[in-house]
Amino acid sequence: MVVIYGIKEHLNPIKADLSDVIQQSMTQALGLPEDKRAHRFIPLDKSDFYYPSGRSDAYTVIEVNMMEGRQVDTKKALIKALFSHIEAQLGISPVDIEITIKEQPAHCWGFRGMTGDEVADLKYKVNV
Template sequence: MPSTRIETRSSWLGERRRDFVEAVQRALVRGILIPEDDRCVRLIEFDEDAIITPPHAGPRYTVIEITLFTGRSIEAKRRLYAALVEELAPFGLEARDIKIILVEVDRENWGLRGLPGSEIELGFKVDV
């Protein structure tokens, strides 16, 4: 049940915003093996003067922050990083223009349906 926030400059995606969000979702499914219907991906676009980036970054520099349950293996994280780079390449992003941050949260610190996540059957494995 990851919660994903994408941050980038406004205007370069144009009418491809939904496709971009769906590409990130596909990478999550491939990388950390969540069900396809487990969806919580948000896109936030900033005006040019509201974001600063590293000197090497191109105009499409994108930060993807994924908050997820603790327990994924380094192999799953590698799959996720590679899947994100592959899925976003058709949008003109190079690997150097994608920053991925994973924020791992213990299940008891995540509320779902009025209960701690540790007390809910997720329907999928976290320790992949």
């Protein structure tokens, strides 16, 4: 699951395109299928979104939540793909993008009525 935060005046107009870019990056770096899209957008009032100096109102925070198991190089490839694709396709400078990957053990995930460590029919690999 991916959670995206930004100032609503900047985030709302690009939500669909940003979702496409994020999914493209996750497919490229992690091998996720296109239909494995779980993106949550949190548009905020500017008064509710404090960010570091040197950033513009396009500042966007992307939190990637996933089951642990990916290699360091795989996670770094995802981060670099996000920076590159977002800048190329949406014109948002990497200085205005913050990415955090949060990993949890598979047994801490629950979906389709079971825990992540019980699932045997994923259409993608976690240990890449």
